[in-house]
Amino acid sequence: MSFPASKGTKFVRVSGRFVMHRGGYLEEPTIAYETWGELNAAGDNAVLLFTGLSPSAHAASSVENPASGWWEGMIGPGLPIDTDRIFLICINSIGSCFGSTGPATNMPDTDQWYRLNFPVLTLEDVANGGYEVLRHLGLTTVHTTIGASMGGMSALAFCIQHPEVSERFVSISSAVRALPFSIAVRSLQREMIWRDPKWLDGDYPPDDPPISGQRLARKLGMMTYRSAEEWELRFSRERIVYDEAPGNQFRGDFSVESYLEAAAVKFTGQFDANCYLYLSRASDLFDLAEHGGSLEAGFARVKLKKALVIGVTTDILFPIHQQQELADGLATVVDEVVFKTLDCIKGHDSFLADMDAFRPEIQRYFESC
Amino acid sequence: MSFPASKGTKFVRVSGRFVMHRGGYLEEPTIAYETWGELNAAGDNAVLLFTGLSPSAHAASSVENPASGWWEGMIGPGLPIDTDRIFLICINSIGSCFGSTGPATNMPDTDQWYRLNFPVLTLEDVANGGYEVLRHLGLTTVHTTIGASMGGMSALAFCIQHPEVSERFVSISSAVRALPFSIAVRSLQREMIWRDPKWLDGDYPPDDPPISGQRLARKLGMMTYRSAEEWELRFSRERIVYDEAPGNQFRGDFSVESYLEAAAVKFTGQFDANCYLYLSRASDLFDLAEHGGSLEAGFARVKLKKALVIGVTTDILFPIHQQQELADGLATVVDEVVFKTLDCIKGHDSFLADMDAFRPEIQRYFESC
Numbered sequence: 135m136s137f138p139a140s141k142g143t144k145f146v147r148v149s150g151r152f153v154m155h156r157g158g159y160l161e162e163p164t165i166a167y168e169t170w171g172e173l174n175a176a177g178d179n180a181v182l183l184f185t186g187l188s189p190s191a192h193a194a195s196s197v198e199n200p201a202s203g204w205w206e207g208m209i210g211p212g213l214p215i216d217t218d219r220i221f222l223i224c225i226n227s228i229g230s231c232f233g234s235t236g237p238a239t240n241m242p243d244t245d246q247w248y249r250l251n252f253p254v255l256t257l258e259d260v261a262n263g264g265y266e267v268l269r270h271l272g273l274t275t276v277h278t279t280i281g282a283s284m285g286g287m288s289a290l291a292f293c294i295q296h297p298e299v300s301e302r303f304v305s306i307s308s309a310v311r312a313l314p315f316s317i318a319v320r321s322l323q324r325e326m327i328w329r330d331p332k333w334l335d336g337d338y339p340p341d342d343p344p345i346s347g348q349r350l351a352r353k354l355g356m357m358t359y360r361s362a363e364e365w366e367l368r369f370s371r372e373r374i375v376y377d378e379a380p381g382n383q384f385r386g387d388f389s390v391e392s393y394l395e396a397a398a399v400k401f402t403g404q405f406d407a408n409c410y411l412y413l414s415r416a417s418d419l420f421d422l423a424e425h426g427g428s429l430e431a432g433f434a435r436v437k438l439k440k441a442l443v444i445g446v447t448t449d450i451l452f453p454i455h456q457q458q459e460l461a462d463g464l465a466t467v468v469d470e471v472v473f474k475t476l477d478c479i480k481g482h483d484s485f486l487a488d489m490d491a492f493r494p495e496i497q498r499y500f501e502s503c
Numbered sequence: 504m505s506f507p508a509s510k511g512t513k514f515v516r517v518s519g520r521f522v523m524h525r526g527g528y529l530e531e532p533t534i535a536y537e538t539w540g541e542l543n544a545a546g547d548n549a550v551l552l553f554t555g556l557s558p559s560a561h562a563a564s565s566v567e568n569p570a571s572g573w574w575e576g577m578i579g580p581g582l583p584i585d586t587d588r589i590f591l592i593c594i595n596s597i598g599s600c601f602g603s604t605g606p607a608t609n610m611p612d613t614d615q616w617y618r619l620n621f622p623v624l625t626l627e628d629v630a631n632g633g634y635e636v637l638r639h640l641g642l643t644t645v646h647t648t649i650g651a652s653m654g655g656m657s658a659l660a661f662c663i664q665h666p667e668v669s670e671r672f673v674s675i676s677s678a679v680r681a682l683p684f685s686i687a688v689r690s691l692q693r694e695m696i697w698r699d700p701k702w703l704d705g706d707y708p709p710d711d712p713p714i715s716g717q718r719l720a721r722k723l724g725m726m727t728y729r730s731a732e733e734w735e736l737r738f739s740r741e742r743i744v745y746d747e748a749p750g751n752q753f754r755g756d757f758s759v760e761s762y763l764e765a766a767a768v769k770f771t772g773q774f775d776a777n778c779y780l781y782l783s784r785a786s787d788l789f790d791l792a793e794h795g796g797s798l799e800a801g802f803a804r805v806k807l808k809k810a811l812v813i814g815v816t817t818d819i820l821f822p823i824h825q826q827q828e829l830a831d832g833l834a835t836v837v838d839e840v841v842f843k844t845l846d847c848i849k850g851h852d853s854f855l856a857d858m859d860a861f862r863p864e865i866q867r868y869f870e871s872c
Contacts, residue, residue, distance in 0.1 A: 313731065350691065384780050
């Protein structure tokens with residue numbers, strides 16, 4: 135199995151060493167990205183988008199690749215991220231497996247994947263991957279840096295590491311750092327994978343990865359991406375109707391179980407296990423307070439004209455009080471901070487699953503600046 | 504490995520067939536139980552206690568067994584369940600592995616465990632196991648039936664199946680039925696076990712059970728037994744300090760991870776995997792509405808003088824609105840229903856981990872009737 139970048143993906147080969155935030159380096163890594171729209175004459179309409187843990191840079195369909203992207207309906211002509219006016223750049227995180235260098239790409243001058251030889255990955259590195267793309271494109275500033283979930287933390291890392299570049303910041307369902315419940319969730323997801331006998335200390339054959347562990351991890355993910363309220367309305371205690379008896383009596387009685395199974399099956403083979411482990415741990419390691427020694431010092435590093443923070447009340451992975459913390463901190467150093475709480479029922483995933491609630495907020499933001 | 508009942512455990516051998524709620528039967532099963540205190544002359548001071556999924560009948564220390572029980576500090580002379588005045592009977596659930604017949608006890612006239620030959624288990628069966636103990640003790644009524652978590656549903660099943668027996672009912676952090684989020688949690692816990700290659704379709708050797716899956720399941724359990732708020736206060740982002748480098752970089756960075764690891768290690772070997780699967784599924788299958796076709800009809804089956812329903816605001820496994828639903832439903836058919844909401848921070852486990860909050864409520868209840 136390999137994870138080719140989709141059509142329309144562009145690549146930057148970094149010249150020389152890419153020094154990693156927690157030590158080590160990558161020799162001439164590749165950063166994959168996609169773009170939509172055109173840079174305007176003034177050069178002031180570029181928007182930099184960082185993704186959550188698992189998406190590729192294919193955020194929306196394009197002429198080169200008409201397949202739907204992960205934020206389809208948000209990005210395009212006349213849509214809230216209006217590509218008639220905005221030059222959008224979406225970054226495939228370094229360490230991911232959709233074109234950027236990561237644990238599932240070859241080490242230099244070998245035909246061997248990095249696997250666990252990949253250095254410790256952080257969201258600071260992901261942010262710097264975006265910076266390399268901007269340098270390649272000749273951009274010294276971007277209108278807005280935006281990200282959701284893990285991407286919001288990568289975007290925040292970008293704003294504090296390159297304060298002269300990003301003029302504005304949009305954070306969606308993200309945080310200044312992970313709290314123990316979210317760390318516990320991701321830690322258990324990682325353990326499900328590395329305890330899978332097929333993980334083989336990261337040396338699984340590409341065509342025989344630790345699927346069982348990855349599927350369990352995906353199910354736990356779904357349980358924290360959505361909300362109990364949504365499932366109560368959607369599934370209640372509806373039963374599975376089997377055409378034939380299931381393999382064992384523990385394979386599932388309720389529709390919520392077949393929903394999780396379908397989600398896990400759909401994800402199967404869609405992501406490299408080692409890349410997942412690295413990016414998941416990077417999400418836990420990020421802490422704004424490590425930039426300067428305190429949250430206050432971290433916030434003091436941004437130079438932003440404006441920020442928008444959006445959160446969802448039913449989010450258990452990045453709970454609403456963490457959105458408040460981010461907005462409050464930004465407000466100490468940024469003149470214009472908008473904090474928007476959405477009462478969506480679909481939890482953390484609402485920015486994908488309840489686009490009707492998010493579109494007006496993103497549209498209003500870009501119309502206002 | 505075996506799971507002997509502890510000293511002080513008593514046993515009832517049911518005569519003849521014990522018919523299971525969803526079909527099948529057990530031939531002369533054994534029900535294990537413990538008692539504290541003495542039946543009074545009027546015979547009106549017996550209290551029947553059902554346990555959560557994993558505890559044994561050893562709810563408190565006793566002369567026969569001075570080891571601490573799972574509800575130590577709640578039960579004993581002068582304590583809220585005052586064994587100077589109350590004759591307490593705690594039931595080891597049928598299907599469990601601490602003396603009662605279950606998947607890890609031998610089938611009749613063989614030296615082979617039941618394993619998956621055990622019929623589908625329900626909390627109605629667990630309740631009927633308690634009834635067999637009462638029959639053996641010559642009791643036709645009990646002052647109160649009480650249970651927490653799964654035990655609350657078993658106690659409710661008892662009250663609707665034997666309405667002439669139970670005069671009062673105390674439910675702690677329980678529900679009339681599981682909702683999809685809790686079903687999803689337990690379903691994933693079960694899958695972690697049955698996907699463990701060592702499960703062997705339930706035929707693992709007693710000394711080589713699917714420990715890895717059981718440990719993962721325990722960790723997920725802990726994540727739903729406690730609360731994000733507690734962990735934020737308790738662990739924040741405190742780091743593990745390793746004496747030597749961990750085996751792989753994904754073994755844990757944060758104290759919350761070592762806490763979960765310790766909890767999983769402590770539970771290792773403490774419960775039979777097949778018994779866990781059966782009791783976990785039984786928790787999902789229970790639905791008061793199946794008794795008569797609706798919740799209203801189910802509630803109409805109880806004949807209680809009084810009921811107490813206690814819930815905790817931070818409980819994500821049996822959320823507070825389910826406590827309200829239970830109390831409201833009981834109030835339609837029971838003259839005196841007390842509903843008490845506790846603001847404990849330790850989530851579902853508060854009845855064990857925040858005894859100071861629970862003791863006054865239980866004490867007030869028994870003093871008032």
